[in-house]
Amino acid sequence: MTEPLLVDRTDAVVTLTLNRPKAMNAFDVALKEALREVLAELETDRSCRAVVLAGAGGSFSAGQDLREHVATLESAGGDPLSTVGAHYNPIAARLANLPKPVVAAVRGMAAGAGASLAFLADIRVGGPSTSFLMAFAKVGLAADTGASWTLPRLVGHAKAVELLMLAEPVRAEEACRLGLLNRLVDDDEQVLPAAQELAARLAAGPTVAYGAIKRQLSIADAGTLADALAAEAQAQSICGATADHRAATMAFVAKERPVFEGR
Numbered sequence: 001m002t003e004p005l006l007v008d009r010t011d012a013v014v015t016l017t018l019n020r021p022k023a024m025n026a027f028d029v030a031l032k033e034a035l036r037e038v039l040a041e042l043e044t045d046r047s048c049r050a051v052v053l054a055g056a057g058g059s060f061s062a063g064q065d066l067r068e069h070v071a072t073l074e075s076a077g078g079d080p081l082s083t084v085g086a087h088y089n090p091i092a093a094r095l096a097n098l099p100k101p102v103v104a105a106v107r108g109m110a111a112g113a114g115a116s117l118a119f120l121a122d123i124r125v126g127g128p129s130t131s132f133l134m135a136f137a138k139v140g141l142a143a144d145t146g147a148s149w150t151l152p153r154l155v156g157h158a159k160a161v162e163l164l165m166l167a168e169p170v171r172a173e174e175a176c177r178l179g180l181l182n183r184l185v186d187d188d189e190q191v192l193p194a195a196q197e198l199a200a201r202l203a204a205g206p207t208v209a210y211g212a213i214k215r216q217l218s219i220a221d222a223g224t225l226a227d228a229l230a231a232e233a234q235a236q237s238i239c240g241a242t243a244d245h246r247a248a249t250m251a252f253v254a255k256e257r258p259v260f261e262g263r
Helices: 029-043 066-074 083-097 112-120 149-156 157-166 173-176 189-201 208-222 225-240 243-253
Strands: 006-009 012-018 050-055 102-106 109-111 123-126 131-133
Touching: 006 029, 012 029, 012 189, 029 083, 050 112, 050 189, 083 112, 083 208, 102 189, 109 112, 112 131, 112 149, 123 173, 123 189, 131 173, 149 157, 149 173, 208 225, 208 243, 225 243
Parallel strands: 012 050, 050 102, 102 123, 109 131
Antiparallel strands: 006 012
16 A cells, blocks of 8 residues: 655655645645654654655645545545544644744645645745645635735735635746746756755754744744843743854854754
């Protein structure tokens, strides 16, 4: 049986590949459960210092597997939307709170929960075929997998309303202009290598500081200036006690290149 989620480790980078290419990597229960559990493991895996999200074949992810969804709708006593609390919410929370950088290699279509998943990454890399489609309203649903939180922070409230309500595709160049993509490469075949190269660069950096930066920005998004200042003071106290900070400071004074060990 084909594994729904491929996990590949190269040095300190873990690449998670959604592996249902014949279904455009749509999320069935098996894929959602595998992703949820692997993300839980990576939270405390100190050997992993950066994560890459990718899709097998020519698409990132078409979102929820609607064939499975329909089967649940038609079954007696079925509750297809229970998957939001059971799967999508934990996946979104774990990705957003992962204390290490996450890079999404978005090749081809990212629709519905697939787009939402990409938006939870810290950095997104795309190519000529990349497109995003907030498809929820097309099937009479509202946003999930964190998109109601991430999308307005990426593109602004007004544009988020437009993308969610009109459900029109956003092609690669516009996605880059809007901030849905951070990097755009010229060749689709280079999307994953570019994302992995970027992740390797981040994996060689100050992992504790990167985790602190993620927490700071999350607090700043929802809080006051006072909240942000308090978070900064706490983060600097934590980062300042790391071996990486001490070694990097000494290297700077000695005019040497620092070597970060993620601790």
